[in-house]
Structure formats: structure tokens, C-alpha cells
Amino acid sequence: MSRHSSARVLSNDEVQTIDEMTKSGATPHQIMSYLRRRNPCIKAVATNIYNTKANILKASLGGRSNIQVLLEELGNGGFLFDVLKDEEDHLTHVCFAHPNSVQLSRSYSNVFVMDCTYKTNRYNMPLLEIIRIRSFNTSFYFCFIFLKSERLDDYL
Structure with a gap:
């Protein structure tokens, strides 16, 4: 049964x-x-x-898409974010950072470490993590970027 x-x-x-x-x-x-x-x-x-x-x-x-909810939550959470779309109005890039991370990066701007994951999310978009290293040998996340692909022009 x-x-x-x-x-x-x-x-x-x-x-x-x-x-x-x-x-x-x-x-x-x-x-x-x-x-x-x-x-x-x-x-x-x-x-x-x-x-x-x-x-x-x-x-x-509530009838909204996952991306709409993400952008709304980023805005409500005080995150700084920007999106890029192609000619067909498809989302190609989403960059977001917390204001505290931006402020810390202005104080400790010595070293950036960038790491891009493979396309492990449901949208097959690589996630680029940018990490800052402070002089105290500690690190913090600076920002995250969903990319359309891992080509040079996407990074630029």
C-alpha cells in the first residue's frame, strides 16, 4: 500500500x-x-x-523567484550588492559584500586571495570568494561573486 x-x-x-x-x-x-x-x-x-x-x-x-528573494534579503540585511544582466535580461553576475567587510578591507588592504568553486550550485554558476588577509595573519571574507563562467572577461 x-x-x-x-x-x-x-x-x-x-x-x-x-x-x-x-x-x-x-x-x-x-x-x-x-x-x-x-x-x-x-x-x-x-x-x-x-x-x-x-x-x-x-x-x-510568496510567488517570487529565488533570485528576487536573494536580492531582497541582501538589501534588507544591509549588504552592498550589484548585478549584471545580458541583452536578454538574464542574470549573469551577482556580487555582494557586507559593509563591515568593505570597511575592514580599506584598513587592511595588503593581500587578496581569490578562490573560485566549481559549478556546484543549482544555477551552474561558479562562486568566486575574495578573502582579505590582515597583518595579524588572520583572514576575513571580503565579497562573493556568482559568475556566468570562469573566463577572463567574467573576472574583469
């Missing part, structure tokens, strides 16, 4: 539990274990947990 999706429908209480546990950092495996301890007869599988989490996230976005 658990093969049929109609048998795996979660109750409102279970959906609320998934939401609360997700907000507290629990993994889907931990959530599933907790739900099974509370109700040994539950027919839900891990896919139900993932789908419920996705639906909760989608509802929390």
Missing part, C-alpha cells in the same frame, strides 16, 4: 513537524525517524519529506 501516493499523504500535524524540524536544522533522515517513532504505521518515505520541504519553501517565497 505504501507504493501508492494516496496512502503516503501526510497529515497537517506531520507537515507542521517537518517545517519546524527543517527550521531547526534536522536532516530528512532525522525527520523521517522522528515521524516513525511518533507513528509507527506511517507510510511516508523519504521522497515525501523532500517534496514537503520543497512545497514549504515554495510557499514561503
